[in-house]
Amino acid sequence: MxxxxxxxxxxxxxxxxxxxxxxxxxxxxxxxxxxxxxxxxxxxSFGTLSRLYELLNKDDNKKTIAKQFGLNKIDILENWMHALSNLRNCCAHHSRIWNRRLVVRILLPTNADYLFLDRDTIAKTKQNTAPYYSHPPNI
Known part of the structure; x- marks a missing residue:
């Protein structure tokens, strides 16, 4: 099948x-x-939309869709949709998301048309040293 x-x-x-x-x-x-x-x-569902985009042939139509989000690589949009679908499912099923290692690791664009994150933040995030990756305070 x-x-x-x-x-x-x-x-x-x-x-x-x-x-x-x-x-x-x-x-x-x-x-x-x-x-x-x-x-x-x-x-x-968003998951179905994610799968439909993933199943599209890698051609100009798929590139055009990614370009609408300022992305020059279709793999980035595929990854974002998959990651967001998993995150949405965690939220919908009342799973804990704080301090959780998510199954799909999100890819960060390095050559996007729009500036999502500056290069320093991307570098710190990849090294896991960005301030928002610090451990939660002891309560």
Whole structure:
């Protein structure tokens, strides 16, 4: 089974909602034939969106999406979406996130169009010496 098909099988609720959305759209609108993308995105989870982006072919469309976020490497956006999806799941399931080693290590851009972090902060973060990585105070 392809990874796309296996992903659809793992999200039956989303598939049901999507089918309902399509039926509703077709019963109400004739033009355009397919609903706008934002309608479809309303019924999928962030994890599914992350997987959909990951499964896109590495072509100009994927680069264009990453470029909208000022990123010149598609791997960075894939990583961010995966990391944020895992963080979101921790929060949604009431897991502790403070002082926790997250499964997906976030990649920092070094050649982004927009300045996310200055180079000194990136260097300190990579060395694990940034002030916000200090241990919590003893209470």
């Amino acid at each position: 392809t990874s796309h098909a296996s992903h659809l099988n793992s999200a039956p609720g989303e598939v049901f909602e999507f089918i309902y959305l399509i039926k509703h759209y077709k019963s109400k609108y004739l033009i355009p034939k397919t609903p706008p993308a934002w309608m479809a995105l309303e019924v999928i």
